Amino acid sequence: MKKIPTRTWQRLAIALVVGGVLVLAISGMLSRIIGQAVNPLIGAQSWFSTRVNAVVEFFTVPRDVLTLREQNAALQNEVARLQSEILELQQQLVETDILYALLDFAREKPENTYVAASVIGKDPSPFLNYIILDHGSDDGVFKGMPVVTEQGLVGSIDAVTASAARVKLITDQSSVVNVKLKKAKTEAQVQGSITGDLSLEMVNPSVQITEGDLVFTSGLGGSYPPEIFIGQVLSPQLKENALFQTASIQPSVDFQTLRAVLIITNFKPVDIAPLIPTPMQ
């Protein structure tokens, strides 16, 4: 009988072992054993992985702080930009309110035509109460046109360029406005002063003027249209032996915070100077 070589026995044994393992694996009997064998390995891997992650985080966190700082700076910039945008919008809202008020005023008096203008400056001299507007002859603005706000009379155009105009305020020392008092039903003049205060002049001493009486333009002299509100009588004064009564006036317009005005463009001032008789030589 021929002897079977050892090598064949070895191969056969290996095939049997492999086949047995396969049978055990297919039948599911091996999974429990594999599970028990792998569990410690998984535990070890999990332990190792946690430590490795900790080490990786330790080295990568500073980079994250830098990123966060960059993000923080970007967000701060964004906040600053939005805040300035809010301020700009608030500013626009205030301007819109002013323009709405002017529009309401213009609608109440549809017989006039208006040009709205912004106040862009003040006369550099401390002696004068003049303001500068951003509209000029290109917009139909001419010398002598009255300037108003929804609160009342502001002044009249004193000089014009193509794109700007200078307004003499009624508070200027050289400004004189012919007015009438509503309650007292009399006419007078409102005069400005170097300090910007208004005073009522040339009031007949026989007329009873009361505090709070309303002052409107009379239209006399042709410099201003009638019925434009100027202010209220504050403190009437009648000095002994004086030819006229005087009073201080609380103006309706706040001249310190003027931002936008309306120019009445369909009013043509009348120059009555040639009609005033001069003394005979």
Added chain:
Amino acid sequence: MAVIFSIPILLVLLVIQSTVASKVTLLNGTADLLLVWLAAWALSSKDRSGYILAGIASALVSYVTAIPWYIYFSAYFLVILLARYFSQKLWESPLLAMLTIIMIASIYLYTFTFIGLRIKGIDYPLNVSLNQVIIPSVFLNLFIAIPVFAIVKDFSKWFYRSENAS
């Protein structure tokens, strides 16, 4: 060259004067930035550009204001004349010269304005003008003279150094 450099500065000063400075008041007085700047420039500069700048500055202000043009012309030229004179006589104490020039020129400017407006027929009361406008304005000009002088001196140093370098 100094004139070309100074024209934008004068324009900016005029804008600041009519928007900001005219609202910063002491009683009813306001500072005159151009006058103070001209005085400081004339004391710091090494050439005669001050005269041309005085002409430009007074033309700019006269264009904006309702004050007769000759008042600002004469006042600003006086500033330069005084500065040239004082820089020769009081060269060791330019700050003292600056304050003296500002005081004399301011008093001249506001007094001459007062007289000019009265000649024009506007009846300004002397007492009120003096107490409410002239004296406070002179004080304000003196108040801003020192910082303006420091700024203009630095500016002129930088300007002449860069001009010599080129």
